[in-house]
Amino acid sequence: MVTIAEVARQAGVSPSTVSYVLSRKRSISEDTRRRVEAAIDALGYHPHAGARALASNRSNILALMVPLRSDMYVPVIMEIAMAVTTEAREFDQDVLLLTKDEGTGGVRRIAGSGLADAMILMDVELDDDRIPVLRETSTPAVLIGLPADTAGLTCVDLDFDATGAACVDHLADLGHREIALIGESEGVYRRHTGFAARTMTGFQRRASERGLRAVHRMCEGTYESTAGVLARILEERPGTTGFIVQNEAAITPLLSLLRLSGRAVPEDTSVVAICPDQVALQSSPRLTSVSIPAEEMGRHAVRQAMSQLEGGHHPSVTLIPPLLTVRESSAAVPAS
Amino acid sequence: MVTIAEVARQAGVSPSTVSYVLSRKRSISEDTRRRVEAAIDALGYHPHAGARALASNRSNILALMVPLRSDMYVPVIMEIAMAVTTEAREFDQDVLLLTKDEGTGGVRRIAGSGLADAMILMDVELDDDRIPVLRETSTPAVLIGLPADTAGLTCVDLDFDATGAACVDHLADLGHREIALIGESEGVYRRHTGFAARTMTGFQRRASERGLRAVHRMCEGTYESTAGVLARILEERPGTTGFIVQNEAAITPLLSLLRLSGRAVPEDTSVVAICPDQVALQSSPRLTSVSIPAEEMGRHAVRQAMSQLEGGHHPSVTLIPPLLTVRESSAAVPAS
DNA sequence: CAGCGTAATCGAAGCGCTTCGATATTTCCC
DNA sequence: GGGAAATATCGAAGCGCTTCGATTACGCTG
Numbered sequence: 024m025v026t027i028a029e030v031a032r033q034a035g036v037s038p039s040t041v042s043y044v045l046s047r048k049r050s051i052s053e054d055t056r057r058r059v060e061a062a063i064d065a066l067g068y069h070p071h072a073g074a075r076a077l078a079s080n081r082s083n084i085l086a087l088m089v090p091l092r093s094d095m096y097v098p099v100i101m102e103i104a105m106a107v108t109t110e111a112r113e114f115d116q117d118v119l120l121l122t123k124d125e126g127t128g129g130v131r132r133i134a135g136s137g138l139a140d141a142m143i144l145m146d147v148e149l150d151d152d153r154i155p156v157l158r159e160t161s162t163p164a165v166l167i168g169l170p171a172d173t174a175g176l177t178c179v180d181l182d183f184d185a186t187g188a189a190c191v192d193h194l195a196d197l198g199h200r201e202i203a204l205i206g207e208s209e210g211v212y213r214r215h216t217g218f219a220a221r222t223m224t225g226f227q228r229r230a231s232e233r234g235l236r237a238v239h240r241m242c243e244g245t246y247e248s249t250a251g252v253l254a255r256i257l258e259e260r261p262g263t264t265g266f267i268v269q270n271e272a273a274i275t276p277l278l279s280l281l282r283l284s285g286r287a288v289p290e291d292t293s294v295v296a297i298c299p300d301q302v303a304l305q306s307s308p309r310l311t312s313v314s315i316p317a318e319e320m321g322r323h324a325v326r327q328a329m330s331q332l333e334g335g336h337h338p339s340v341t342l343i344p345p346l347l348t349v350r351e352s353s354a355a356v357p358a359s
Numbered sequence: 360m361v362t363i364a365e366v367a368r369q370a371g372v373s374p375s376t377v378s379y380v381l382s383r384k385r386s387i388s389e390d391t392r393r394r395v396e397a398a399i400d401a402l403g404y405h406p407h408a409g410a411r412a413l414a415s416n417r418s419n420i421l422a423l424m425v426p427l428r429s430d431m432y433v434p435v436i437m438e439i440a441m442a443v444t445t446e447a448r449e450f451d452q453d454v455l456l457l458t459k460d461e462g463t464g465g466v467r468r469i470a471g472s473g474l475a476d477a478m479i480l481m482d483v484e485l486d487d488d489r490i491p492v493l494r495e496t497s498t499p500a501v502l503i504g505l506p507a508d509t510a511g512l513t514c515v516d517l518d519f520d521a522t523g524a525a526c527v528d529h530l531a532d533l534g535h536r537e538i539a540l541i542g543e544s545e546g547v548y549r550r551h552t553g554f555a556a557r558t559m560t561g562f563q564r565r566a567s568e569r570g571l572r573a574v575h576r577m578c579e580g581t582y583e584s585t586a587g588v589l590a591r592i593l594e595e596r597p598g599t600t601g602f603i604v605q606n607e608a609a610i611t612p613l614l615s616l617l618r619l620s621g622r623a624v625p626e627d628t629s630v631v632a633i634c635p636d637q638v639a640l641q642s643s644p645r646l647t648s649v650s651i652p653a654e655e656m657g658r659h660a661v662r663q664a665m666s667q668l669e670g671g672h673h674p675s676v677t678l679i680p681p682l683l684t685v686r687e688s689s690a691a692v693p694a695s
Numbered sequence: 696c697a698g699c700g701t702a703a704t705c706g707a708a709g710c711g712c713t714t715c716g717a718t719a720t721t722t723c724c725c
Numbered sequence: 726g727g728g729a730a731a732t733a734t735c736g737a738a739g740c741g742c743t744t745c746g747a748t749t750a751c752g753c754t755g
Contacts, residue, residue, distance in 0.1 A: 024473065026741055037705045042743055049744095052703060069471030073418060074741035076409025077710050087456070091441055097434045105427055108456050117474065120423070120444050120456045135405030137360065137711095138453065246643035272641070275611050305608070307582035362711060373735050378713055385714095388733060410711035413740050473741095 025068045034062035045070065076137065085111050085328055086139035088121040088129065088153075090146040096271040099299055099317045100145065103167065106321025107143060114329050116140075127156045134160035141328040143167065147178075149215040163331040165324040169217050175338050177331065179323045182342035183218045186313050187225030189345045190267040190295045193311070195233045197293060198356040199265035202230065203256045204239040205249070205277065207270045212241065222269055222297065236260065244272030246279075253280050264292055264356050271298045274306060289354035300348070308351035316343050361404045370398035381406065412473065421447050421664055422475035424457040424465065424489075426482040432607040435635055435653045436481065439503065442657025443479060450665050452476075463492045470496035477664040479503065483514075485551040499667040501660040505553050511674050513667065515659045518678035519554045522649045523561030525681045526603040526631045529647070531569045533629060534692040535601035538566065539592045540575040541585070541613065543606045548577065558605055558633065572596065580608030582615075589616050600628055600692050607634045610642060625690035636684070644687035652679050 031038040036055060043049045044059040051059075062068070076082040087107050089100055108118045119139050121129050123146055130153050133139050140163065144153060147168030157164045158175065166178040187204070194202050204226045206212075207219040223239050230237035238260060242252045252273075256263055268274050274296055278288065286292045288308060296303055296312040303312035323341060330337075367374040372391060379385045380395040387395075398404070412418040423443050425436055444454045455475050457465050459482055466489050469475050476499065480489060483504030493500045494511065502514040523540070530538050540562045542548075543555040559575050566573035574596060578588045588609075592599055604610050610632055614624065622628045624644060632639055632648040639648035659677060666673075 024741095025471070027743095028741080038742080039706075039744075040704060043704085046743080049704090050702060055703075067467070067471060069468055071413065071741050072472045072474040073409040073412025073712095074710090075743080077407065077413050077712080077740090078742040078744080080710075080743095082409060084455075089441075091445070097437050101433050101437050104456065105425075105458060108458050109427070109460075112458075112461070118456045119420075120440065120454045122441060122444050122448075124445075125448070131403070132405055135361070135403060136408045138408040245641050276643075279615060305581055307612075360711095363713095364711080374712080375714075375736075376734060379734085382713080385734090386732060391733080407711050409742095410740090411713080413742080414711075414713040416713095416740075 025066045027070065030062045030066055030068045033066060034058045082137060082140055083115060084117050084119050084139045085325065086119045086121055086133045086142045088123055088142060088144045091122040091124045099315050102299065102317035103145065103321040106318040107325055110322040110325040127152055130156045134162040140332055143324045143328060146216065149217050163328060165327045167320050167324055173340050177327050177339050179320050179341045181315060182344055183221035184225035186297060186345040187222040188229035189313060189347050191226055191229040191233065191235065193295060193347055193353065194265035194293060195235055197353060199293060201236040201260050201262045202265035202267065203263050204267045205242045205252060205270060205273055206239055207241065208243045209241050219269065226267065242270050242273050244270045246276040249273045249276035250280055253277065266292065266294045268294065268296045271302055274298065274302065278306060289352050291357065293353035295353055303350060311348065311350045311353040313345045313347045319343060361402045363406065366398045366402055366404045369402060370394045418473060418476055419451060420453050420455050420475040421661065422455045422457055422469045422478045424459055424478060424480045427458040427460045435651055438635065438653035439481065439657040442654040443661055446658040446661040463488055466492045470498040476668055479660045479664060482552065485553050499664060501663045503656050503660055509676050513663050513675050515656050515677045517651060518680055519557035520561035522633060522681035523558040524565035525649060525683050527562055527565040527569065527571065529631060529683055529689065530601035530629060531571055533689060535629060537572045537596050537599045538601035538603065539599050540603045541578045541588060541606060541609055542575055543577065544579045545577050555605065562603065578606050578609050580606045582612040585609045585612035586616055589613065602628065602630045604630065605633045607638055610634065614642065625688050627693065629689035631689055639686060647684065647686045647689040649681045649683045655679060
């Protein structure tokens with residue numbers, strides 16, 4: 024293993040000079056810098072991560088805690104994880120992958136061992152038990168998702184309330200009068216993950232503001248459960264012409280079922296999804312959707328974490344405004 | 360931050376004794392052990408990861424390199440990543456997430472900085488350029504996937520050749536005489552990821568052994584492309600009654616298309632998928648499938664990595680035998 | 696030209712841990 | 726009961742880096 028001392032010898036300088044070349048914390052003459060950099064290249068030097076962490080009290084590692092098996096749609100998690108990893112490298116940070124099932128113990132371990140400089144938490148529950156530990160250990164952290172009490176915390180999330188409202192507006196603008204929200208599975212609501220409830224709130228508020236008849240139903244996302252949910256909705260409200268789907272797993276079943284029941288999309292029935300663009304694009308017909316800005320959330324989380332590490336703690340809640348893209352699955356309600 | 364010295368003071372022993380309690384590398388009296396453990400608990404001590412890495416030359420971190428955006432089915436990647444992370448914790452290791460687009464530079468960085476003790480690489484190509492770097496830096500590594508030359512390497516993968524053959528056998532046993540393999544997208548073959556080609560080889564060999572007429576077609580996995588592929592197959596070989604699907608994205612479209620064209624599954628046409636069990640189970644009808652043992656591969660990779668770290672290097676290639684589960688999408692060919 | 700500020704570099708301390716003798720204590724066997 | 730072997734513990738060195746204060750060299754200014 025190449026050490027800083029060898030680089031120093033090769034370049035004819037002292038180890039501290041090499042360190043300063045690398046960290047740019049003191050001025051170095053152009054000439055010296057060049058010699059040192061040449062030596063680094065020639066020897067293929069990489070600073071020893073542990074030694075650096077020990078001396079500088081910074082590991083250059085961000086810990087990312089993801090749900091192990093989740094009700095959340097897997098591609099979204101994956102996209103966030105990849106965005107975090109990619110963005111982290113822009114700041115010369117690496118990413119440590121933790122599973123949520125390590126729970127508070129995981130947070131303690133990371134905070135206590137100095138393994139990571141900051142944490143990014145996904146799948147945040149309304150009353151998440153990791154939060155008190157974060158406070159107590161004063162670990163720099165960013166939450167992806169919104170807990171009930173955000174005091175002193177830095178959070179990023181899609182504005183699901185506005186999302187629900189935006190979907191209603193779109194359908195209302197097209198002339199739909201009876202609409203339905205096909206929500207997440209019961210487990211998601213019970214675990215008190217806020218996003219599903221916030222969507223529903225926005226949906227119902229806006230529906231009543233605009234005088235629409237609106238129903239909300241939970242849905243497991245399997246073919247069978249989607250069929251059941253759809254049947255019940257159409258039985259209770261046969262005039263329903265607009266659907267908003269939050270559970271991405273239910274999208275494909277829903278489209279199949281509507282087709283089977285002779286309802287053409289978008290001619291007879293409009294469908295608006297809340298899902299990643301990728302999913303909306305590979306459906307047939309391509310779906311009008313509010314996209315889940317996974318990449319943006321991941322990148323934002325990293326930037327927030329870094330600014331906490333540089334600049335001190337400025338708690339902030341970032342709600343990303345929904346972006347509804349009109350595609351082929353929604354249209355004006357038939358004149359009849 | 361709590362240090363080992365504070366723990367030692369609290370327990371009335373020397374720091375080295377605390378270290379030996381933790382590492383179990385020397386015998387410690389029962390009494391001392393208890394006092395030290397009490398002190399650790401009382402103070403909430405966690406060894407400083409950097410200091411430990413520096414002194415012991417072991418970071419207790421495994422680096423996992425995953426494809427950034429891939430042709431591989433995302434849930435499989437995610438399941439492997441989670442299995443790796445979970446299994447790693449069993450060995451007191453953490454997992455560092457790297458993206459494949461860091462390429463050879465990433466491997467060099469990790470090898471050079473001592474950030475990780477070993478690497479696990481996913482999405483291995485036949486002639487993967489990360490492999491020479493692995494050799495050159497003699498980094499302990501496990502590949503998930505099979506390169507062309509496995510000399511000196513440790514690899515894990517599903518036995519895709521046997522998988523192709525097993526699917527053929529199943530359909531042949533049911534009396535099907537004309538079958539088709541709907542493969543991965545062109546990009547997968549062009550990138551020389553071996554698994555798709557191996558499946559095809561096994562498929563064709565066994566088909567000819569058993570005297571079946573067999574065609575293989577690449578497929579992008581979108582609704583449109585699947586429709587095109589299916590149409591061509593049925594045009595060229597109208598008697599095709601058995602389908603094997605490797606591209607998971609094509610499964611749902613295929614089922615819809617078969618239904619639309621009036622071919623009942625499994626009464627008229629049998630479908631066998633190569634996909635995670637989860638996907639097979641949530642389709643309708645539930646699919647006869649060879650499962651992709653994502654979790655097993657992840658766990659196995661970690662165990663191999665650990666045994667390399669403990670016991671020295673014993674290169675090995677593990678091909679997991681395919682497990683075909685019969686469900687509702689395959690049946691004997693109609694008597695007619 | 697004395698005195699001073701600035702730029703560039705060095706040397707050494709120290710981060711928290713592991714590990715290698717060395718030492719102290721106990722056990723055991725002839 | 727004395728010495729060897731085994732057991733339990735300690736002290737100190739050192740892992741590779743960062744960082745602080747000190748030092749040197751140099752160009753200014755009054």
